[in-house]
Amino acid sequence: GAGVSQSPRYKVAKRGQDVALRCDPISGHVSLFWYQQALGQGPEFLTYFQNEAQLDKSGLPSDRFFAERPEGSVSTLKIQRTQQEDSAVYLCASSSRHLWGYTFGSGTRLTVV
């Protein structure tokens, strides 16, 4: 596609519920990144894929967070047993060459109530 597509745009989850956030990167982009952005803050790194391989997951805040990219294109970020502190905007970005920077999606705003 022309840009990075994320769905849903908004998600309200009850505390304890599992959620799945989808990212459809730019076609042909090898690298895919997930970031978490709290209100009024810069994005914070969660995890990185090169094709289907998850090469860095050092930013995932707990074992409740899980990401996958099984065929090297679409990626899903799953959060199990959501907590209020998980409320944030989750941004996906893709890149073909890191020197050219990332193309971000519009994000999914997750609110845990």
Add this chain to the structure above:
Amino acid sequence: TQLLEQSPQFLSIQEGENLTVYCNSSSVFSSLQWYRQEPGEGPVLLVTVVTGGEVKKLKRLTFQFGDARKDSSLHITAAQPGDTGLYLCAGDPGSARQLTFGSGTQLTVLP
């Protein structure tokens, strides 16, 4: 952990004024990127600087990478209301696997 500090955090100016936003770190980055983010949208890449001392211009925006590749600045000349947004700097430590973002500068340009 590499940190990037941006200043000022908030900036409100009148149309036509000039401004500078700073991005500082104690760590060296192989490259540094500047993004602009509008409400409800993801950050949009403005520029990538790679070489120490490098200066890049994008219309009324001038970006500079410090000689030691630890800091950067963004200067806007004759700001316009359309420049309003959250400006983010992001450093690549060299792994190409993740960026470290600053906390951002929220710029408001009043007509």
